[in-house]
Amino acid sequence: MDWIIQALKDEDEPFLWEMLxxxxxxxxxxxxxxxxxxxxxxxxxxxxxxxxxGDCGFMVIHLPTEQPVGAVWLRLLTGDNxxxxxxxDETPELGIAVFPEYRGQGIGTQLLTQxxxxxx
Numbered sequence: 137m138d139w140i141i142q143a144l145k146d147e148d149e150p151f152l153w154e155m156l157x158x159x160x161x162x163x164x165x166x167x168x169x170x171x172x173x174x175x176x177x178x179x180x181x182x183x184x185x186x187x188x189x190g191d192c193g194f195m196v197i198h199l200p201t202e203q204p205v206g207a208v209w210l211r212l213l214t215g216d217n218x219x220x221x222x223x224x225d226e227t228p229e230l231g232i233a234v235f236p237e238y239r240g241q242g243i244g245t246q247l248l249t250q251x252x253x254x255x256x
Contacts, residue, residue, distance in 0.1 A: 138200055139243065141250045144193040144209060149186035151195065155207040156183050158233035181217050182209075182231055190228065194250050196243050206234035208247040 144152070156174045174180060186209075193209030212228040213219040221229045230251075234243045 138198060139205075139246065140197050140199060141194050141246060142197065144186070144191075144195055144207065146187045148195060148204075148207075149183065151204050152183045152186055152193075152207060152209060155209075155233040156231065158235060159231055178220075181213055181219060182211060182229070193231075194247055196234075196247055198238070205238045206232075206243050206247055208232040208244075208251045210251075 153174055156179060157171055160169065160173070160179075162168055174183070188211075190212045191209070193207060195204045195207040197203065198205045209231050210228045211219075211231070212225075213222065214225040219229045232244055232247060234247075
């Protein structure tokens with residue numbers, strides 16, 4: 137296996153900003169949006185100040201390059217800070233992204249399996 141999965145740490149926030157950008161849906165044929173879009177309040181809330189109480193997640197490292205290539209993370213967004221997937225003040229929202237060149241290889245599935253299998 138060319139991958140390892142490890143828990144996200146405080147210092148992984150810069151990587152999560154990139155993963156937030158990678159998680160944006162851009163319909164086929166449309167131009168990519170500016171990377172600055174992740175700093176809009178409605179998107180920044182998913183990453184800004186990473187590792188506050190309740191934040192958790194994993195990243196996958198590609199061993200041959202030693203580079204992170206994907207992440208899954210959970211954050212509770214409540215009150216005036218509700219996210220796009222808001223259900224209630226007890227249900228956190230999950231984010232997941234993998235760089236395009238690593239998609240279709242089961243990495244996202246491995247991340248979710250690790251996360252749901254007791255990684256919290």
